[in-house]
Amino acid sequence: MVVVQKFGGSSLATPEHIRRVAARICRERAVGRQLVVVVSAMGHTTDDLLQALLTLNPQAPAREVDMLLATGEQASTALLASALWGMDCPAVSLTGWQAGVSTDGVHRKAQIATVDPARVRRECAAGRVVIVAGFQGLSPDGEITTLGRGGSDTTAVALAAALGATTCEIYSDVDGVYTADPRVVAEARRIPAISYDEMMEMAHLGAQVLHIRAVECALIHGVTIVARSTFTDGPGTRITEVEPLEDRSLARAVAHDRNVAKVALCGVPDRPGVAYRLFAALSQRHINVDMIIQSQSRDGKNDIAFTVASDELVHAQESAQAAAADLGAEAVLAADGYAKVSLVGAGMASNPGVAAAMFAALADAGVNIDMISTSEIKISCLVRREHVDKAVRAVHTAFALAEGPVEGSLPRTPTVAATRRRIGP
Amino acid sequence: MVVVQKFGGSSLATPEHIRRVAARICRERAVGRQLVVVVSAMGHTTDDLLQALLTLNPQAPAREVDMLLATGEQASTALLASALWGMDCPAVSLTGWQAGVSTDGVHRKAQIATVDPARVRRECAAGRVVIVAGFQGLSPDGEITTLGRGGSDTTAVALAAALGATTCEIYSDVDGVYTADPRVVAEARRIPAISYDEMMEMAHLGAQVLHIRAVECALIHGVTIVARSTFTDGPGTRITEVEPLEDRSLARAVAHDRNVAKVALCGVPDRPGVAYRLFAALSQRHINVDMIIQSQSRDGKNDIAFTVASDELVHAQESAQAAAADLGAEAVLAADGYAKVSLVGAGMASNPGVAAAMFAALADAGVNIDMISTSEIKISCLVRREHVDKAVRAVHTAFALAEGPVEGSLPRTPTVAATRRRIGP
Numbered sequence: 001m002v003v004v005q006k007f008g009g010s011s012l013a014t015p016e017h018i019r020r021v022a023a024r025i026c027r028e029r030a031v032g033r034q035l036v037v038v039v040s041a042m043g044h045t046t047d048d049l050l051q052a053l054l055t056l057n058p059q060a061p062a063r064e065v066d067m068l069l070a071t072g073e074q075a076s077t078a079l080l081a082s083a084l085w086g087m088d089c090p091a092v093s094l095t096g097w098q099a100g101v102s103t104d105g106v107h108r109k110a111q112i113a114t115v116d117p118a119r120v121r122r123e124c125a126a127g128r129v130v131i132v133a134g135f136q137g138l139s140p141d142g143e144i145t146t147l148g149r150g151g152s153d154t155t156a157v158a159l160a161a162a163l164g165a166t167t168c169e170i171y172s173d174v175d176g177v178y179t180a181d182p183r184v185v186a187e188a189r190r191i192p193a194i195s196y197d198e199m200m201e202m203a204h205l206g207a208q209v210l211h212i213r214a215v216e217c218a219l220i221h222g223v224t225i226v227a228r229s230t231f232t233d234g235p236g237t238r239i240t241e242v243e244p245l246e247d248r249s250l251a252r253a254v255a256h257d258r259n260v261a262k263v264a265l266c267g268v269p270d271r272p273g274v275a276y277r278l279f280a281a282l283s284q285r286h287i288n289v290d291m292i293i294q295s296q297s298r299d300g301k302n303d304i305a306f307t308v309a310s311d312e313l314v315h316a317q318e319s320a321q322a323a324a325a326d327l328g329a330e331a332v333l334a335a336d337g338y339a340k341v342s343l344v345g346a347g348m349a350s351n352p353g354v355a356a357a358m359f360a361a362l363a364d365a366g367v368n369i370d371m372i373s374t375s376e377i378k379i380s381c382l383v384r385r386e387h388v389d390k391a392v393r394a395v396h397t398a399f400a401l402a403e404g405p406v407e408g409s410l411p412r413t414p415t416v417a418a419t420r421r422r423i424g425p
Numbered sequence: 426m427v428v429v430q431k432f433g434g435s436s437l438a439t440p441e442h443i444r445r446v447a448a449r450i451c452r453e454r455a456v457g458r459q460l461v462v463v464v465s466a467m468g469h470t471t472d473d474l475l476q477a478l479l480t481l482n483p484q485a486p487a488r489e490v491d492m493l494l495a496t497g498e499q500a501s502t503a504l505l506a507s508a509l510w511g512m513d514c515p516a517v518s519l520t521g522w523q524a525g526v527s528t529d530g531v532h533r534k535a536q537i538a539t540v541d542p543a544r545v546r547r548e549c550a551a552g553r554v555v556i557v558a559g560f561q562g563l564s565p566d567g568e569i570t571t572l573g574r575g576g577s578d579t580t581a582v583a584l585a586a587a588l589g590a591t592t593c594e595i596y597s598d599v600d601g602v603y604t605a606d607p608r609v610v611a612e613a614r615r616i617p618a619i620s621y622d623e624m625m626e627m628a629h630l631g632a633q634v635l636h637i638r639a640v641e642c643a644l645i646h647g648v649t650i651v652a653r654s655t656f657t658d659g660p661g662t663r664i665t666e667v668e669p670l671e672d673r674s675l676a677r678a679v680a681h682d683r684n685v686a687k688v689a690l691c692g693v694p695d696r697p698g699v700a701y702r703l704f705a706a707l708s709q710r711h712i713n714v715d716m717i718i719q720s721q722s723r724d725g726k727n728d729i730a731f732t733v734a735s736d737e738l739v740h741a742q743e744s745a746q747a748a749a750a751d752l753g754a755e756a757v758l759a760a761d762g763y764a765k766v767s768l769v770g771a772g773m774a775s776n777p778g779v780a781a782a783m784f785a786a787l788a789d790a791g792v793n794i795d796m797i798s799t800s801e802i803k804i805s806c807l808v809r810r811e812h813v814d815k816a817v818r819a820v821h822t823a824f825a826l827a828e829g830p831v832e833g834s835l836p837r838t839p840t841v842a843a844t845r846r847r848i849g850p
Contacts, residue, residue, distance in 0.1 A: 052504065077492065082478055093489055
């Protein structure tokens, strides 16, 4: 049975890192595992390439950005394959297009359309460890396209699905998914297992361990993801379909995202189709909109506010201004400097006390809430960026997330009663 | 009419260099030239990548080396294309395979098999400057192959031929072909025009300005090469079919190659097929043999000596030892530390006095000659590496190569009489 593994940039930062990854692959192969390995670019290569490009042209076309960035992963594959040969382990590197990864052709944010695993299968059958460049694939026009940040995770899961592998191991410099970012909350605890839904919310909410599209892809194809550390042999976090247990109905983790910006259209005439025209314009530019709030109508006019990633603020503002002129809105406000703090856990929506407890924790910590959005399994609050750390700590403490289950079993989350005791009046 | 231009690594060493090349391209485009631009990797990128690879595995497979090195040129194309867009000049970067360059599939030393210029033509027709990654092409098996050092020159000429362009401009940090390396001979002079044959000899003999296969390809397809400087507007050197003139029958330039090693098989039984078996073994490993000398037969046994590039000595020695065992030779000697000094000029073979004058000049300078080889248009002498500079200067002076023609006309070379006057009786 083939196992797909993915190693991120921090696991491949230097030749010494690459050698360690190669040694790990050799050990696994020695015990009979057939491996397909997806790699990212080394260390900060992608950022460095992008920096060089923006020096030359801050508005470099997305097609050219892809052409440049794709070299980073390709270089990683050749270096890792060569390191493996140096350890007497037969290996072969493949670019995205050689590995049969086809995309929808949207530069810088391509989605994988299909994976034809014929070449990968052939190389596996020939006894080679196959090293595949993540983050890239070929468009229908024969252009090199990249999948956007974190896209290598998606490559790995899509390859696992195409190969019929049941498990995809994602290696990084952290040893799993935590109840909060350990750099912010010292007592944060690794979660042994988490459901696809919860993990998608967490990825969406800013947890850096896994890319949301990878989790979606794993859910659709029934691939179990194991998030592990390259540098230790811990069990990591399994992302899979966990059984519904009574005590899984509450908070599991706090996620946060520091890079949030807000755009607001004020005084938009209250007509059908207004929201559609605004968000269609944003979607055409491939800008991901996150929280959306429409205020109560007043004098036949609405305010519509939404959030985007900070680095998309300029484009979002342009789109919003064009739409505002078109719709007859009175003004467009745009501001960076926000962050989002989210509490995640399956079935939280059915416990209204959870939201109240979260708001109380933030209020006690002196954090103002700017926007709120909820789903079946999460509550998100937009706060000022400078408040994000204390907000995360306050929520983590309020829900007693550090008090975890015994290692290896499914996690137990605190009851609302326990939570209330902690934040209580 | 399309003009193909090629910019080498030293012309693209930094973002500032790339900006200057982009500005030059914009100027040329503004006066109506339709440009296809072939680029090498930036500065020392190729060496740096190779260094990183050899750290991981000194015997990295050639396939993986190609996979790695090809990223250098690809990155250059994206950066240059982006810089052009930043100057409002529409451009598009293409990898070797996107530009239709197919090779014979020999890794690290591939030859271009065919060029399908359909995509390049389409992009030109759309008004874009086409930036093509040199040095690379796709093998029949869909593998990335590189053409070996200097291969970007060959890409440029092959593209020019495929597009029906009559001229291919090769830009580097030198402003043409010189009568000797100006770093060795201060009074060396730029040659305004030189024939394909002479240029091939000079390239073969170590002149770094152009790659020999590029010149061969230009000869076959009737493409005129112009070797120019990226950093000045001088006319450079035209490599073309120059008319046979009476005074072109003598020495034109001195070339040298510092990295020569010698392998000798001693006491090889004098049987038919011996040379074939030895050199077939070397050729199978794609080792280029340069000078070959077989001594007179003595006791039914021969000595066979040949030279190779220094960095191929280890492989050449292995091949020679295998062949020696096979052929019953007595010993194999191998030594690095040689250099080759060559005098080039069309029709020198018909003037026996030229060889004598060259040997006299070397003797006067106290330089021992280890091997000699001659052709229709060159005389090469193998010397110890530490003697190469004084040998080049002695020959350049003896043949009065610094006394050039008036700029822009065909070069005039000194007569044998003048030569003899200088080197005395």
